[in-house]
Amino acid sequence: MVLSLVAEQVGFAYGRTPVLAGASLPRVRSGTVTALVGPNGTGKSTLLKCLAGLETPTGSVRVEDSEGASAGRLGDHVLYMPQDLPASSSLGVFEVVLLARQRQSRGARRVSKEAVRDVEETLRRVGLGALAMRPLSALSGGQRQLVSLAQALVRRPGVLLLDEPTSNLDLRNQLHILGLIRELATTAPAAVVVSVHDLSLAARYADQVAVLHGGGVHAVGPPEDVLTEEMLREVYGVEATVSRAADGTTTVDARGLSDPSRAAIG
Template sequence: MTITIDNLGFRHGRTPILRSITLPPIEPGAVNAVVGPNGAGKSTLLRCVAGLQRHSGTVTVDRDPGAAPSPSGKDAVLYLPQDPPPATTLTVFESVLLAHQQGAGFRVERTTVDLVADALDDVGLTPVAARPMTQLSGGQRQLVSLAQAMVRRPSILLLDEPTSNLDLHNQLAMLELIRDYATQQPAVVLTTIHDLTHAARFCDRIIVLHNGAVHTTGTPRDVITEDMLREVYRVNARIEFDDDDTLALAATSAYLARD
């Protein structure tokens, strides 16, 4: 499946939030990051792509005729908001199982139980599988949310700040898992992310939003530049990439001057 975004716009009342967003086709098998300062329109763009916001322009999903159908018999498009799932009396295992069973009826096959167990193992939640959601931290509930998505094997995964409630270890583990999912499914993955070093390390393509419009898009090396940081983030910094595309970013000053 491929997502094409053409001339997308969104207004909140009379205030433009997104302006003429047009992007190259977003292909499966890669992780695409949307970055930019607070208020740039990152989360709004994801909600528009997910069909949760009325917008101008078009978002087109083209299915590869040769692609295998999802386990539910249809192509799944899943959007995960930034907030973790609520703390309920369901156990972790039950929460992920119910996510898988949406549209599949009440009968639970043994293979389904195995899929849920594998999804929990992937995100490191096997030790708390029998624990009620009320006993989990916000970061653990966010990992449950990712397991709920992956157990359904979506063809398109839209993630809004998936690492926001996680410690550094789990941030890196989650981003590695998302990258593996994108390549192995293969799936279209579009995620908002704040940390540019994480975006450079784990994402194949970066879309920079600035004042509701596309500033630049391309590979991390093409996009994350000292000029971009000055123009978009109002930060003076030194940037270096090593041979495996790991980004070293040293901010030297921030300033409040605006255009």
């Protein structure tokens, strides 16, 4: 099913502390990847939880079909991938991915040969084939993130929300995982929203970039339009050079702080 995620004027506060105030995203369509970027503390994780239905925001979050009609409950179509799986689980890698696969099959009691093959292939694709029998408690943070992605891939969601899926990964695995996310968006197809810190990677793999700042969306659009030296100065407080190669690749090279007083981490 071809779906779209729609978020309009989303607001949320933790107690008396506002985090989001009127954050809206352009329609996120099946087959596309939207990257959420912004400084620490700007609400990227909170917005993803609101989009997933894990928090109750003001405004509107909904999933629509190709005709623009409501596709039903968020939980029926949206899959949220947090930054990390709990390290204390005694289950093995193969088991947790199989459980995700069975959930996609509406809780089928019997494990089919097709399900087993699907899990094996998914683990191979993310690079975890050799760790299939290892318990989660024996994995590194980066390996647990790969397990989370395997759970997402095996379920083939209509809408996939990922919170910093590359934060604990080395450069090779970052490229591998973002490539798989791009592939999932195209082949499932899925509407994907992913929060990332590396702006160059966001530009390389996303169709559109949404910059969060001041409780809302400061700018949104194609990477080449959004990732500008002016935006980096205004939002991140850094002086940077944004260059674009002949193949369209965008690279962000930060030179230093434009305002040293903004160096504190929020």
